Amino acid sequence: MPSPVFYSTPSVRLIVGSAASAEADVLVVPIFSGDDAAIDDLPLALAEAVASLRDGRELKAEPYETHWVRADGMQSRRVLLIGAGPEGALTPDLARRLGTAAALVARARGCGRVAFLTRGALQGEAIVRTLAEGLTLAAFHVDAYKTRDRKLSDLAELAVVVSEGGADTLADAVATGATMGEATNVARSFAHEPPNVLTPRVMAERVQALFAGTRVSVEVLEQPQLESLNMGLLLGVAQGSAEPPRLIVLTYTPEHPAGPVLGLVGKAVTFDTGGISIKPADNMDRMKYDMCGGAAVVGAFHALARMGAPSTVIGVVPAVENMPSGTAFRPGDILTGASGLTVEITNTDAEGRLILGDALWYAQQLGATHLVDIATLTGACAVALGRVASGLFAAPDRWRDVLQDAGARGGDMLWPLPMTDDYKELLKSDIADMVNAPGTRYGGAISAALFLKAFTGDTPWAHLDIAGTAWADEPKPWQPKGPTGVAVRTLVEVARRAGEWV
Numbered sequence: 001m002p003s004p005v006f007y008s009t010p011s012v013r014l015i016v017g018s019a020a021s022a023e024a025d026v027l028v029v030p031i032f033s034g035d036d037a038a039i040d041d042l043p044l045a046l047a048e049a050v051a052s053l054r055d056g057r058e059l060k061a062e063p064y065e066t067h068w069v070r071a072d073g074m075q076s077r078r079v080l081l082i083g084a085g086p087e088g089a090l091t092p093d094l095a096r097r098l099g100t101a102a103a104l105v106a107r108a109r110g111c112g113r114v115a116f117l118t119r120g121a122l123q124g125e126a127i128v129r130t131l132a133e134g135l136t137l138a139a140f141h142v143d144a145y146k147t148r149d150r151k152l153s154d155l156a157e158l159a160v161v162v163s164e165g166g167a168d169t170l171a172d173a174v175a176t177g178a179t180m181g182e183a184t185n186v187a188r189s190f191a192h193e194p195p196n197v198l199t200p201r202v203m204a205e206r207v208q209a210l211f212a213g214t215r216v217s218v219e220v221l222e223q224p225q226l227e228s229l230n231m232g233l234l235l236g237v238a239q240g241s242a243e244p245p246r247l248i249v250l251t252y253t254p255e256h257p258a259g260p261v262l263g264l265v266g267k268a269v270t271f272d273t274g275g276i277s278i279k280p281a282d283n284m285d286r287m288k289y290d291m292c293g294g295a296a297v298v299g300a301f302h303a304l305a306r307m308g309a310p311s312t313v314i315g316v317v318p319a320v321e322n323m324p325s326g327t328a329f330r331p332g333d334i335l336t337g338a339s340g341l342t343v344e345i346t347n348t349d350a351e352g353r354l355i356l357g358d359a360l361w362y363a364q365q366l367g368a369t370h371l372v373d374i375a376t377l378t379g380a381c382a383v384a385l386g387r388v389a390s391g392l393f394a395a396p397d398r399w400r401d402v403l404q405d406a407g408a409r410g411g412d413m414l415w416p417l418p419m420t421d422d423y424k425e426l427l428k429s430d431i432a433d434m435v436n437a438p439g440t441r442y443g444g445a446i447s448a449a450l451f452l453k454a455f456t457g458d459t460p461w462a463h464l465d466i467a468g469t470a471w472a473d474e475p476k477p478w479q480p481k482g483p484t485g486v487a488v489r490t491l492v493e494v495a496r497r498a499g500e501w502v
Helices: 044-055 092-108 125-137 167-192 200-210 223-228 232-238 284-307 352-365 379-385 397-410 421-427 444-453 488-496
Strands: 011-016 026-031 066-069 078-083 113-117 157-162 216-221 246-252 262-266 268-272 313-322 334-336 342-344 370-375 390-395 414-416 461-465
Touching (some): 011 167, 044 066, 044 078, 066 092, 167 488, 200 246, 216 284, 223 232, 232 334, 232 352, 246 284, 246 352, 262 488, 284 313, 284 370, 284 488, 313 352, 352 370, 352 444, 390 444, 397 414, 397 488
Parallel strands (some): 113 157, 262 313, 268 313, 390 414
Antiparallel strands (some): 066 078, 246 313, 334 342
């Protein structure tokens, strides 16, 4: 089946000029809430339209509220007002969401050229960067496989309009934001493919094609190489599928490599039935998203290939299918990992931690001095934190703080969860070094994290459980139903600030 295009790559630029002079299919104008919110900086006809809507109590300017108004005296064909809430509550995260929400509304009206006016608190380098990122995020197509009745047109040109100086700095901010938005869309495009298209083999081929001619090198290890490395955990999960596994290794090397080597490890189960411990039929179609951790790593490298990083970054993405068959691994089996650790299989649906165990070991063999793994690992984490925050587990505490700070800067909420020795009892086995899943539903996200920690030794390591945040079950103004690309920004923030956490 041929793959459609999940995202267009619109041009994204900075326009220095007035609201009236910005030329586009639609000019987006943010309006802050409050009866005294300033509008005297707007062209007279536009200010009068805003005042009329306020007087009629049609415009409250709550976040994401939109109104179309006439563009009298403007170069743009249309004007879209978008509520931005109280001016004092404006944050870079809200600016990102406003950009996406406005561009999605514009796409629904067939507007391919969108300009967003900055005004009031919606100005400055950090705001402009996230605003450009948000506009770019709107270029993702959730309905790319539809052959008719598609509701959103392509975005061709995006612009951020500023009226004051600092154009050089702000142009860089727009370029950075656009790169981050596209990197997130790359992750979303991998995640959104149906599992009959994106098999482990196809995923590896697409990663190779994506980075051809860039500073990121790609090596793909196939089954014979995995066998020679004794990766019994990864191979055990894959053995039930007709699709052979792949281990995708990405390496970004700066011109003058120095300092730490960051290892990013992403789970990529391209479809997870649960294996012999099969999942319920309800919502199993969402298990194509069980490779969102691997997709996030690929997206992060897409950004690093364009923006660079001060030190070497290694990505390891184990890609498998978890299927039930006559050759599938079983509850009761004992698997031996490349590290030499033995694992008693108590639940074949706890497969992600198995492939990550071998991948974490391999990242260290390649020279990683600091590790971050990311995975849609446990439903328990989604139960604990819902669809808002991703679970964060790390050792030592300083490395945890680095990740949490990176998440805050990138706009990904990461919430630390405990990982004390008291929980280790959950992983005890009578016949192997560990079980892969405890016999209780309590503390499931914690026991999974402790399982992974067993493969990291003394290497600083962090685990992001994105089971609750990797996709959206319900649409929001800034996020259609589907993959979110969560944690791409966090991984890029960690990699690009390596000099700060050494």
